[in-house]
Amino acid sequence: xxxxxxxxxxxxxxxxxxxxxxxxxxxxxxxxxxxxxxxxxxxxxxxxxxxxxxxxxxxxxxxxxxxxxxxxxxxxxxxxxxxxxxxxxxxxxxxxxxxxxxxxxxxxxxxxxxxxxxxxxxxxxxxxxxxxxxxxxxxxxxxxxxxxxxxxxxxxxxxxxxxxxxxxxxxxxxxxxxxxxxxxxxxxxxxxxxxxxxxxxxxxxxxxxxxxxxxxxxxxxxxxxxxxxxxxxxxxxxxxxxxxxxxxxxxxxxxxxxxxxxxxxxxxxxxxxxxxxxxxxxxxxxxxxxxxxxxxxxxxxxxxxxxxxxxxxxxxxxxxxxxxxxxxxxxxxxxxxxxxxxxxxxxxxxxxxxxxxxxxxxxxxxxxxxxxxxxxxxxxxxxxxxxxxxxxxxxxxxxxxxxxxxxxxxxxxxxxxxxxxxxxxxxxxxxxxxxxxxxxxxxxxxxxxxxxxxxxxxxxxxxxxxxxxxxxxxxxxxxxxxxxxxxxxxxxxxxxxxxxxxxxxxxxxxxxxxxxxxxxxxxxxxxxxxxxxxxxxxxxxxxxxxxxxxxxxxxxxxxxxxxxxxxxxxxxxxxxxxxxxxxxxxxxxxxxxxxxxxxxxxxxxxxxxxxxxxxxxxxxxxxxxxxxxxxxxxxxxxxxxxxxxxxxxxxxxxxxxxxxxxxxxxxxxxxxxxxxxxxxxxxxxxxxxxxxxxxxxxxxxxxxxxxxxxxxxxxxxxxxxxxxxxxxxxxxxxxxxxxxxxxxxxxxxxxxxxxxxxxxxxxxxxxxxxxxxxxxxxxxxxxxxxxxxxxxx
Numbered sequence: 123x124x125x126x127x128x129x130x131x132x133x134x135x136x137x138x139x140x141x142x143x144x145x146x147x148x149x150x151x152x153x154x155x156x157x158x159x160x161x162x163x164x165x166x167x168x169x170x171x172x173x174x175x176x177x178x179x180x181x182x183x184x185x186x187x188x189x190x191x192x193x194x195x196x197x198x199x200x201x202x203x204x205x206x207x208x209x210x211x212x213x214x215x216x217x218x219x220x221x222x223x224x225x226x227x228x229x230x231x232x233x234x235x236x237x238x239x240x241x242x243x244x245x246x247x248x249x250x251x252x253x254x255x256x257x258x259x260x261x262x263x264x265x266x267x268x269x270x271x272x273x274x275x276x277x278x279x280x281x282x283x284x285x286x287x288x289x290x291x292x293x294x295x296x297x298x299x300x301x302x303x304x305x306x307x308x309x310x311x312x313x314x315x316x317x318x319x320x321x322x323x324x325x326x327x328x329x330x331x332x333x334x335x336x337x338x339x340x341x342x343x344x345x346x347x348x349x350x351x352x353x354x355x356x357x358x359x360x361x362x363x364x365x366x367x368x369x370x371x372x373x374x375x376x377x378x379x380x381x382x383x384x385x386x387x388x389x390x391x392x393x394x395x396x397x398x399x400x401x402x403x404x405x406x407x408x409x410x411x412x413x414x415x416x417x418x419x420x421x422x423x424x425x426x427x428x429x430x431x432x433x434x435x436x437x438x439x440x441x442x443x444x445x446x447x448x449x450x451x452x453x454x455x456x457x458x459x460x461x462x463x464x465x466x467x468x469x470x471x472x473x474x475x476x477x478x479x480x481x482x483x484x485x486x487x488x489x490x491x492x493x494x495x496x497x498x499x500x501x502x503x504x505x506x507x508x509x510x511x512x513x514x515x516x517x518x519x520x521x522x523x524x525x526x527x528x529x530x531x532x533x534x535x536x537x538x539x540x541x542x543x544x545x546x547x548x549x550x551x552x553x554x555x556x557x558x559x560x561x562x563x564x565x566x567x568x569x570x571x572x573x574x575x576x577x578x579x580x581x582x583x584x585x586x587x588x589x590x591x592x593x594x595x596x597x598x599x600x601x602x603x604x605x606x607x608x609x610x611x612x613x614x615x616x617x618x619x620x621x622x623x624x625x626x627x628x629x630x631x632x633x634x635x636x637x638x639x640x641x642x643x644x645x646x647x648x649x650x651x652x653x654x655x656x657x658x659x660x661x662x663x664x665x666x667x668x669x670x671x672x673x674x675x676x677x678x679x680x681x682x683x684x685x686x687x688x689x690x691x692x693x694x695x696x697x698x699x700x701x702x703x704x705x706x707x708x709x710x711x712x713x714x715x716x717x718x719x720x721x722x723x724x725x726x727x728x729x730x731x732x733x734x735x736x737x738x739x740x741x742x743x744x745x746x747x748x749x750x751x752x753x754x755x756x757x758x759x760x761x762x763x764x765x766x767x768x769x770x771x772x773x774x775x776x777x778x779x780x781x782x783x784x785x786x787x788x789x790x791x792x793x794x795x796x797x798x799x800x801x802x803x804x805x806x807x808x809x810x811x812x813x814x815x816x817x818x819x820x821x822x823x824x825x826x827x828x829x830x831x832x833x834x835x836x837x838x839x840x841x842x843x844x845x846x847x848x849x850x851x852x853x854x855x856x857x858x859x860x861x862x863x864x865x866x867x868x869x870x871x872x873x874x875x876x877x878x879x880x881x882x883x884x885x886x887x888x889x890x891x892x893x894x895x896x897x898x899x900x901x902x903x904x905x906x907x908x909x910x911x912x913x914x915x
Contacts, residue, residue: 204265208258215251222248274301274323276378283391291366293391298359321356323380330364331375343368400494403507407561412485419478446474451497454483462487488618514618517543522630534603542591559593564616572611580605631664638663638671638734638763646768651805652717659709663700670699672740676731676750683714696748728769735762773806775866777873787881794845801838808833808864816859822846856880
């Protein structure tokens with residue numbers, strides 16, 4: 123039986139292969155090759171394994187006959203071994219795929235002799251082969267990457283041995299990443315794209331050791347004992363500084379550890395050439411110009427307690443230095459390396475050992491630190507110098523805010539007093555008072571007042587200029603406040619400053635009249651009918667005494683009610699009290715809109731005012747329930763604080779769709795014809811209401827009208843809806859949705875979805891009861907016939 127089953131299976135596979143071969147006569151050669159592979163897998167895998175890989179990509183290196191080192195040959199053998207393993211896994215994967223496809227093909231044939239379990243087992247074998255093939259590819263890439271570690275290299279470019287000012291023996295070493303990016307040839311072939319490994323080297327540890335034959339071989343002889351370089355990119359160099367902790371050492375080993383390996387470089391340290399020192403740098407003023415005096419010397423700076431000239435000469439003789447340096451260039455630069463001294467560059471033809479040279483520059487920019495840039499022996503030597511701080515200073519004596527008379531608008535003003543309190547700069551002992559005053563005067567001062575929160579200018583004029591502010595002189599400036607604040611920033615800018623001098627100050631309050639200023643950030647708002655609108659009120663009183671003020675709303679529409687409320691306690695307020703400790707209060711004005719309002723008021727701006735009045739003026743104006751009605755000229759004459767407000771009533775757009783009969787029954791081939799009602803249940807008239815229908819994609823619908831041009835408040839209109847199912851629809855229940863959408867003030871409003879259920883029945887459908895009744899009658903007739911036949915017998 124098993125032999126017959128195997129023979130039947132092979133004959134079915136053979137017929138399938140012949141059919142595929144006939145179909146492949148017009149296919150590309152690649153598809154024909156796949157069919158040949160299927161044939162080989164059917165006849166036996168031994169032929170495929172023994173067959174050379176004629177279709178595999180050539181993986182031999184381009185220069186195969188070139189001589190190789192032992193390490194290169196060893197790396198090539200490891201790569202070839204992993205590549206062969208990968209190819210074997212790939213062949214096995216292809217074999218499992220062919221077997222799986224054959225089993226699937228035979229299972230689909232009429233005379234199926236393949237079970238589902240056999241196909242499932244073949245699928246598991248194929249998935250295992252795929253996983254092993256992917257692991258083999260990763261193993262090949264790892265081996266190839268590990269074999270290229272020697273491609274990364276760090277070069278020691280230069281070393282320099284020198285002595286620090288405090289006598290320590292220091293040396294610097296410059297390292298460069300001389301590696302180049304490396305292409306992974308085999309990995310690129312496997313992945314089908316170029317794989318290039320960056321030449322960047324990370325986590326480099328550098329230490330200095332003693333060479334063999336010089337005492338303790340391999341011992342670390344420099345501090346710090348180890349330095350860490352986080353990253354060194356391709357072609358990038360870095361300079362490290364060490365201190366030799368063993369005397370008379372000139373030959374060292376630079377020990378580098380990175381990428382899991384290490385390098386050692388035997389280096390002879392080179393003695394650094396002598397240097398030019400900056401003895402002093404003094405900033406002073408000459409008229410309106412700032413100047414810099416720089417004193418330099420050839421050699422180390424010494425004083426009476428330090429080494430003598432003979433000792434200096436002996437120290438430099440170890441380095442075989444020259445007795446003079448020719449062509450020394452000196453310039454002054456800032457932190458951005460821009461030249462800020464004039465002349466731009468001094469040239470010193472000859473500077474002998476121990477000789478001092480005094481240079482004088484005009485500073486084109488006032489700075490507290492600069493770089494004296496020296497260049498000699500074809501090398502630059504920048505010396506960063508910190509200068510004595512600038513003595514310029516402007517003091518703010520006072521800053522007061524006040525309100526000007528009401529007949530000019532009641533505008534808030536601020537006055538500040540400034541004084542030049544500079545201390546005397548470094549001056550000669552015989553300087554006259556006139557010279558001292560001229561050295562400390564400040565010219566071209568720009569003053570502006572800024573908001574504390576966002577640094578915006580909140581005064582007018584936006585900026586005031588003080589041409590000259592002499593030593594100990596005082597000036598007073600007055601600005602118009604564009605925004606009432608408790609504190610602000612005073613910005614002072616003049617040429618001696620790199621950035622404006624900004625100071626935060628609290629404003630003193632002065633007032634000729636006891637007036638409460640009223641302001642609101644949200645003075646103009648919109649509100650829907652049936653809702654409320656809240657205005658924020660800021661009440662600011664400049665006087666320092668205790669007093670109580672009355673709150674009034676002027677010319678608010680009578681249909682609208684209101685209340686003043688404390689935002690913290692939520693209590694209603696009709697008056698407000700100020701004390702010396704509390705000169706500023708925050709309140710809320712809540713205006714309530716009715717459910718219904720005449721259409722003429724909708725979308726129109728209703729203007730009203732809020733006034734804060736003292737007891738006398740409130741009694742004079744009168745009013746009921748904190749409400750006043752006054753003409754415009756009377757409002758303008760109010761002595762107390764008044765603020766204008768705006769309210770724009772808005773109707774609420776709201777629509778509703780009504781479907782009288784949401785359940786419809788039709789037979790196949792019929793349509794659904796129904797009537798719905800669209801009603802405006804909001805508080806404003808609507809235009810261009812679009813009807814929305816959501817049905818199955820193969821259904822068609824018609825809605826009339828599709829767009830309702832207008833619908834007034836409480837008005838309704840009928841909508842005719844026709845649903846047309848497809849001709850091949852089956853019996854069952856189907857759902858549809860009817861909705862409406864309107865756009866008001868660039869916002870969309872939708873009605874609530876109305877669901878419609880459509881029951882589709884067969885044209886000749888009989889009820890279940892009728893069928894059961896017919897079956898019962900037939901059964902009874904059969905029983906009667908059988909009974910009659912039995913009785914006759």
